[in-house]
Amino acid sequence: MGGMGIFEIAGGRPNLFAGAMPIFGGGNSATAGKLFKTNWWFFHNEKDNVVNLQLSEDMATAILNEGGTAKVTTCPNANQNSWHRHL
Secondary structure (H helix, E strand, O other): OHHHHHHHHHHHOOOOOOEEOOEOOOOOHHHHHHHOOOEEEEEEEOOOOOOOHHHHHHHHHHHHHOOOOEEEEEEOOOOOOOOOOOO
């Protein structure tokens, strides 16, 4: 579950991780109360047709609203799995 699974791992051990960097991930923003102690840096491609960018943005906002730190970096012209060369 990659970028989505990281929220489960960090939420299960909220005092363990100093930081996390989900790529193309999103989670349940209601869990932000368990995640705000971790520093978050989200990466998401704007043309992702598998996981909607809004999921990353919503999680970042929810974590910020809980008093945590979160940053979102997007790539405007890339889709899911942008590290693969698409022919």
